[in-house]
Amino acid sequence: MFVDIADSTMLYERIGNATAAAMTQRVLAHLRHLVxxxxxxxxxxxxxxxxxxFPVCDDATRTACAxxxxxxQHRLRLRxxxxxxxxIEGIGDLYGDACNVAARVQQIARPGEILATQALVDGLSPDLRGRTKPLSNVAMKGKAAPIRVHQIRADDDTEDAIESTTLGFSLVTEAGxxxxxxxxxxxxQDITLSRTLPRVTIGREDNSGLRIASRQTSRQHAVIDFTRESFLLTDHSTNGTFIRSGGSPPVVLRRDSTKLVGSGLIGFGAEALDEGQDHVVSFRGELA
Incomplete structure (x- = not known):
């Protein structure tokens, strides 16, 4: 099981290095006790x-729910x-394909979400299996066939988790x-993402940074991160994200990631045919 504190970089910027570091250590200590x-x-x-x-699937799942x-309590979200x-057990580490798959599944989880593979779900007791919801098959590096991913509800009374969208990010070069x-x-509406606005949420929710007025779009749908000098869009939705750029064939994301290059259209929940569609956002990258 891989666990990550969502948006930890923004946390450090918001409350300062010392305070954020102390908070992170408290959270990790609490998580360690739960494990x-x-x-x-x-x-x-x-x-x-x-x-x-963990020795068995149920133990890992109950820990994740806890x-x-x-x-x-800690005013943050986990993936x-x-x-x-x-x-394969090494000194202070684990190795092998199972670790790589677990890490990849954690990377595509939304803040506040538990994702698990089919292999994990197959090993659950009936009561815990009842908390799972199958999502899409996810292509993974080094795997000949996609892996089925499931969402796990943390509580029996939890409503079906909302679907979702976030967009945006800036590439910052050397100072000046x-x-x-x-x-x-x-x-x-026009939004320019840059060093001063590195992220904006996009979705059907009223509190989204850019609200998409379409039932095809999830309330929260995807995330764009600046990583390794590129804009990386990761889909977190049920219906998928459809990207058209230049004359290239459309890219369809379902719980997967791709780089945004050049300019084009993004369809949140359905294919992007033109800018006039209510689920379509146009994008354009440039040097400023």
Whole structure:
């Protein structure tokens, strides 16, 4: 199981390094106790997250649910990914395909969400299996076939988790040099993402940074991150994200990621045919 504190970089910017570091350590200590309480072991800390292992699938799942349950206490959100498989134990670490899959599943989870593979779900007791909801098949590096991913509700009374969307990010070069910006346009609204506005939420929810007035769009749908000098869009939705750029064939994302390059259209929940559609946002990257 991989656990990550969502948006930890923004946390450090918002409350300062010392305060954020102390908060992170308190959260990780709490997570460590939850792992140990459920017969698991923390293999290593990962700065703003941790890697843990458990003897059975139920223990890992109950731990993940308990972790989601303490989020509000710490005023943050966690991303959790779980997989079942054989690992190789090293000194203070685990290796092997199972670890790689669990890490990938955690990366595509939304803040506050638990995702698990089919292999994990197959090993659950009936009561916990009843909390799972199948999502899409996810292509993973090194895997010949996609892997089925499931969402796990943290509480029996939890309503079906909302679907979702976030967009945006800036490429910052050396101080004083040119900066890559990403321009988004939707129904007369224009948002320019840059160093001063590195992220904006996009979705059907009223509190979205850019609200999409379409039932095809999830309330929260995707995330665009600036990573390794590129804009990376990761889909978190049920219906998928459809990207058209230049004359290239459309790219369809379902719980997967791709780089945004050049200019084009993004369809949140359905294919993007033209800018006039109520689920379509146009994008354009340029140096400023």
């Amino acid at each position: 140990e309480d459920h017969r698991g072991g923390v293999i290593k800390s990962l700065g703003d997250g941790l890697l843990a292992a 972790m989601i349950g303490i989020q509000d 959790i990914g779980i997989h079942f498989g054989t690992v 040099g040119p900066m890559m910006t990403l321009h988004l346009a939707y129904r007369g």
